[in-house]
Amino acid sequence: MEALIASAIGLLAAVGIYLMLRLRTFPVILGLTFLSYAVNLFIFVSGRLAMNAAPIIGGPEPYADPLPQALVLTAIVISFGMTAVIMIMAIGGYLEAGHDRVDLDEDDPEAPK
Structure with missing residues (x-):
């Protein structure tokens, strides 16, 4: 199970880095x-x-650590807000420039004018 989760994390990170290196917004x-x-x-x-474990310390039964869950919930909210702001900036850049290229070199002959 650990290998499956590790490969899923690696695949998501690889796809994310590959897409971040593209030339479109x-x-x-x-x-x-x-x-x-x-x-x-x-x-x-x-x-x-931990399966079927409460996030409360105090009893003899095993407990789940609530900190990673709280961090992930906070990160989900922050990433949603970040995505919304970046989308608005990308739409504004597209409306201003007329294209969605990230690389704005003046010497590029393939750049739309």
């Missing part, structure tokens, strides 16, 4: 989203999840 936003999913999954798994 939408794949960059998707790449940031995939990378944030990978980090959230990593934080969630690092909390040593």
Whole structure:
């Protein structure tokens, strides 16, 4: 099970980094989203999840650590807000420039004018 989760985290991180290196704004936003999913999954798994365990200390039964769960919930809210702000900036850049290229070199002959 650990190998499956580790490979899922690695795949999400690899896809996120690959998409962040593209030259269009939408794949960059998707790449940031995939990378944030990978980090959230990593934080969630690092909390040593326990099945059917309460997040309360005080009894002889095993307990679940509530800190990774709280960190992941906070990270989900922050990444949603970050994605919304980046989308608005990308739409504004597209409306201003007329294209969605990230690389704005003046010497590029393939750049739309």
